[in-house]
Amino acid sequence: MSRVLPWAGLALLLALPLSGIGNYPLHLVIMCLLWSYVYTSWSIMGRLGLVSFGHGAFLGIGAYAVVMLWNHFGVSPWLGALAGIALSVLVALVIGFPCFRFKIVGHYFALVTLALSEVTRLIIVALRDQTGGSLGATPNTALAQGATGSLAAVQFSSKIVWFYAIVAFWLAALWVWQRVDRSMTRLALEAISQEEDAAASIGINVTKSKLFVTLVSAVMTSVGGVLYAQYQLYVNPETVSGIGISLQMVFGVIAGGMYVMLGPTVGAVFTLLLAEGLRLALGEHFKQFPALDLAIYGMLLVLFIIYMPKGILGAALEAWRRRKAGRAPG
Amino acid sequence: MLAVRNLSAGYGSFQALFGVSLEVNAGESVAVIGPNGAGKSTLLRAISKLIELKDGEVTMEGRSLKGVPAHEVIAHGISQVPENRRLFARLTVEENLKMGAFLPAARAKYHQRLAFVYSLFPRLQERRAQLAGTLSGGEQQMCAIGRALMSGPKLLLLDEPSAGLAPVIVQSIFELVRRICHEGYTVLIVEQNIRQVLKVVDRAYLLETGRIKTSGAAAELLASDAIRRTYLGL
Amino acid sequence: MEVFDIFLLEAVVNGILLGGLLALLSLGLNLIFGVIDVVWICYAEVIMIGMYAVYALHVQLGWPLVAAMAAGVAMVAAFGALMHQFVIRPVLSAEPINQLLVTGGMLFFLQAAATLAFGIEFKNLGVKLPPIALGEMSFSLPRIIAFVVALAGVAATYLFLTRSYLGTAIRAISQDRQIMPLMGVDANRIFVVTSALGGALAGLGACLLVLQYDIHPAIGLSFGPITFLICVLGGLGNMLGGLVAAFIFAQFISVGGFFFHIEWGYVIAFAFFIVVMFWRPQGILGGK
Numbered sequence: 035m036s037r038v039l040p041w042a043g044l045a046l047l048l049a050l051p052l053s054g055i056g057n058y059p060l061h062l063v064i065m066c067l068l069w070s071y072v073y074t075s076w077s078i079m080g081r082l083g084l085v086s087f088g089h090g091a092f093l094g095i096g097a098y099a100v101v102m103l104w105n106h107f108g109v110s111p112w113l114g115a116l117a118g119i120a121l122s123v124l125v126a127l128v129i130g131f132p133c134f135r136f137k138i139v140g141h142y143f144a145l146v147t148l149a150l151s152e153v154t155r156l157i158i159v160a161l162r163d164q165t166g167g168s169l170g171a172t173p174n175t176a177l178a179q180g181a182t183g184s185l186a187a188v189q190f191s192s193k194i195v196w197f198y199a200i201v202a203f204w205l206a207a208l209w210v211w212q213r214v215d216r217s218m219t220r221l222a223l224e225a226i227s228q229e230e231d232a233a234a235s236i237g238i239n240v241t242k243s244k245l246f247v248t249l250v251s252a253v254m255t256s257v258g259g260v261l262y263a264q265y266q267l268y269v270n271p272e273t274v275s276g277i278g279i280s281l282q283m284v285f286g287v288i289a290g291g292m293y294v295m296l297g298p299t300v301g302a303v304f305t306l307l308l309a310e311g312l313r314l315a316l317g318e319h320f321k322q323f324p325a326l327d328l329a330i331y332g333m334l335l336v337l338f339i340i341y342m343p344k345g346i347l348g349a350a351l352e353a354w355r356r357r358k359a360g361r362a363p364g
Numbered sequence: 365m366l367a368v369r370n371l372s373a374g375y376g377s378f379q380a381l382f383g384v385s386l387e388v389n390a391g392e393s394v395a396v397i398g399p400n401g402a403g404k405s406t407l408l409r410a411i412s413k414l415i416e417l418k419d420g421e422v423t424m425e426g427r428s429l430k431g432v433p434a435h436e437v438i439a440h441g442i443s444q445v446p447e448n449r450r451l452f453a454r455l456t457v458e459e460n461l462k463m464g465a466f467l468p469a470a471r472a473k474y475h476q477r478l479a480f481v482y483s484l485f486p487r488l489q490e491r492r493a494q495l496a497g498t499l500s501g502g503e504q505q506m507c508a509i510g511r512a513l514m515s516g517p518k519l520l521l522l523d524e525p526s527a528g529l530a531p532v533i534v535q536s537i538f539e540l541v542r543r544i545c546h547e548g549y550t551v552l553i554v555e556q557n558i559r560q561v562l563k564v565v566d567r568a569y570l571l572e573t574g575r576i577k578t579s580g581a582a583a584e585l586l587a588s589d590a591i592r593r594t595y596l597g598l
Numbered sequence: 599m600e601v602f603d604i605f606l607l608e609a610v611v612n613g614i615l616l617g618g619l620l621a622l623l624s625l626g627l628n629l630i631f632g633v634i635d636v637v638w639i640c641y642a643e644v645i646m647i648g649m650y651a652v653y654a655l656h657v658q659l660g661w662p663l664v665a666a667m668a669a670g671v672a673m674v675a676a677f678g679a680l681m682h683q684f685v686i687r688p689v690l691s692a693e694p695i696n697q698l699l700v701t702g703g704m705l706f707f708l709q710a711a712a713t714l715a716f717g718i719e720f721k722n723l724g725v726k727l728p729p730i731a732l733g734e735m736s737f738s739l740p741r742i743i744a745f746v747v748a749l750a751g752v753a754a755t756y757l758f759l760t761r762s763y764l765g766t767a768i769r770a771i772s773q774d775r776q777i778m779p780l781m782g783v784d785a786n787r788i789f790v791v792t793s794a795l796g797g798a799l800a801g802l803g804a805c806l807l808v809l810q811y812d813i814h815p816a817i818g819l820s821f822g823p824i825t826f827l828i829c830v831l832g833g834l835g836n837m838l839g840g841l842v843a844a845f846i847f848a849q850f851i852s853v854g855g856f857f858f859h860i861e862w863g864y865v866i867a868f869a870f871f872i873v874v875m876f877w878r879p880q881g882i883l884g885g886k
Binding site: 085087129132133136137138140141142144145146148149150152153156157159160276277278281284285288325326327328329330331332333334335336338339340343 | 631637685688689692694695696698699700702703704705706707708709710711713714815819822823826827830834859861862864865868869871872875876879
């Protein structure tokens with residue numbers, strides 16, 4: 035029974051746009067899935083002890099690369115995405131290699147990556163003539179009057195197309211998560227996180243393993259930035275880069291559960307539902323209480339770390355496992 | 365003065381002491397001897413409440429230490445010189461001694477006590493403004509003992525005072541211990557260096573793998589065959 | 599050529615003035631980390647609520663400025679102590695990442711609480727002080743005051759840590775936490791006092807900042823990361839290193855901002871930080 039459940043759930047999800055739900059709810063689901071994708075990409079690094087507070091850099095690079103190259107040079111977003119990925123890889127290598135080589139870990143690593151996301155944001159703002167600075171930027175529309183979509187320009191007016199596209203990426207991220215989870219790299223990195231010198235002594239190339247995971251995570255996050263830019267058709271340095279979004283990524287994963295495949299997804303859903311739920315509940319009054327969702331979010335996060343460090347899904351799974359063990363004979 | 369009854373303690377799921385009982389009377393000097401890993405340091409840590417007891421009781425002058433948090437043990441008159449000295453390396457000698465008198469009651473008598481410690485250890489007075497981390501091994505041990513004396517304790521616990529020190533220094537350390545005993549302090553000392561410590565104390569307990577195997581007057585133990593064969597290689 | 603030099607000199611002096619303020623900010627953070635081994639990711643946000651406290655007392659309730667500032671410092675000190683007791687203490691024995699995250703959660707919470715209480719418009723203290731002219735250079739009086747007070751704060755903290763009993767205990771506990779009970783010291787009490795002191799330093803920084811800048815719930819993001827980088831640059835937990843790093847950083851920001859646009863000054867400073875990290879990961883004066 036429990037094996038059928040995920041597939042049934044997936045089938046339901048895929049059938050969703052055909053059920054005739056409105057545009058706004060569909061948009062919410064798409065955003066859920068998009069952020070689930072991004073959070074999952076982050077967690078590939080995070081769960082192996084490489085907690086980065088700088089993934090806003092990769093997200094921002096991906097988002098701005100496509101928009102800037104398209105707007106200024108007419109370069110197709112497909113190539114723009116490649117450029118964004120290449121730049122993200124470069125940045126990940128330049129930061130990652132010395133960090134791992136010199137064993138910069140823990141607090142120091144967190145603060146170095148934090149610097150990274152802030153530098154990215156500041157550069158985007160500093161280049162305000164090209165990027166539009168804090169006001170953000172919009173990719174020029176490629177859709178002539180009446181057209182519904184352009185594959186070459188990766189712009190679609192129909193949310194249904196985007197829905198399936200992003201579901202595909204989300205599933206791909208889960209697949210990568212699984213593969214990394216099962217690979218030698220993961221075993222190596224867990225050994226490393228316990229005893230780095232011991233791991234090195236049995237031939238595990240610590241730096242190489244860490245770099246590999248970092249690159250995978252950076253590339254995936256960068257693609258997330260591309261998807262965001264092309265779907266929302268608006269980018270802004272605060273939303274796609276900087277410490278704010280970087281922290282949100284970390285929190286989303288922690289809230290959902292960092293060590294479980296669907297944990298980041300649960301975290302993304304939770305975050306979005308919280309914001310939307312409050313908006314519905316407060317209705318008119320929401321305007322009077324701006325940022326209430328963030329206040330509750332922040333408070334809940336503090337409580338989570340203290341009382342439920344395994345996250346919602348992690349804690350739920352553990353409770354379920356314990357009950358199962360209780361019911362088993364012997 | 366100090367009574368330990370049926371004490372069991374350990375670290376997490378690992379048990380190091382099994383039902384240990386001993387007592388120290390006022391004015392006595394008592395040693396707990398035994399091989400490496402016997403649980404000697406664990407015993408002192410349990411008495412000072414640095415680790416929780418799994419079972420048993422410690423009473424000081426008839427008052428039980430049950431439920432007393434670690435930082436209140438010193439107020440009961442028990443002061444410990446921890447293993448490896450554990451001085452504050454980046455504080456001066458005098459600042460280390462100052463920390464020994466942190467208790468309000470001790471702070472009131474700070475200058476008296478400081479003068480007393482300096483009279484016991486003139487070398488410390490010479491080096492009072494020096495960073496404790498730059499002292500020699502023997503001087504560090506003096507400083508650590510001095511720090512423990514600053515609170516005016518009734519019972520002084522010494523955790524392997526000779527550990528990590530050159531043999532020449534070890535001699536002088538045991539001289540110090542003898543002097544402290546002569547000053548009238550009640551001392552419980554835990555040591556691996558059996559021959560030296562038995563020459564200095566009144567009584568001793570032998571601790572092996574977490575259990576008291578035997579006890580008696582120091583001179584007797586020193587002469588006993590069992591000890592001589594197993595521990596002194598004679 | 600003459601004019602060019604004088605304004606460069608002005609930038610350098612401004613850099614020194616800024617350095618003093620950044621030194622004060624980094625002191626609080628370094629103190630907390632050096633003693634308790636926790637980084638308050640929300641440190642800048644704690645400063646922000648100090649700024650709002652001064653604003654609320656002076657502008658909204660009409661208190662005299664100095665009284666509002668004194669109360670502001672006290673309030674932030676109390677907040678620091680409370681935050682340690684209820685938010686940080688429960689996770690002290692958990693992994694460091696949990697401590698980072700719990701203070702990160704506070705970051706969001708404080709930003710949001712400030713938004714709820716004061717809205718997103720920029721608020722200003724409304725204190726106008728005339729600039730001080732020195733030849734062709736002109737310096738803002740609040741900035742000079744901030745420099746002097748900041749240095750006084752640093753000196754006072756130094757004296758407290760070296761001369762007082764409690765200060766000695768704070769230095770001791772940062773060197774060996776485990777044996778503190780043997781001397782009758784309740785480690786948690788010391789941590790709460792340290793957190794209150796860190797809060798007081800943040801509160802003092804808030805008073806100095808609110809004289810010069812507008813307040814906004816997100817301003818923490820503009821000087822928070824800088825403060826972290828200064829601390830790491832100087833060796834996380836090393837108070838003297840933080841001071842040195844603060845002045846270096848401030849020069850990069852001020853002079854870099856003089857030659858290019860102000861943001862590039864920050865970018866250069868950050869790039870400098872990353873370079874130093876690879877050359878000497880433990881920080882310029884670090885060695886922990």
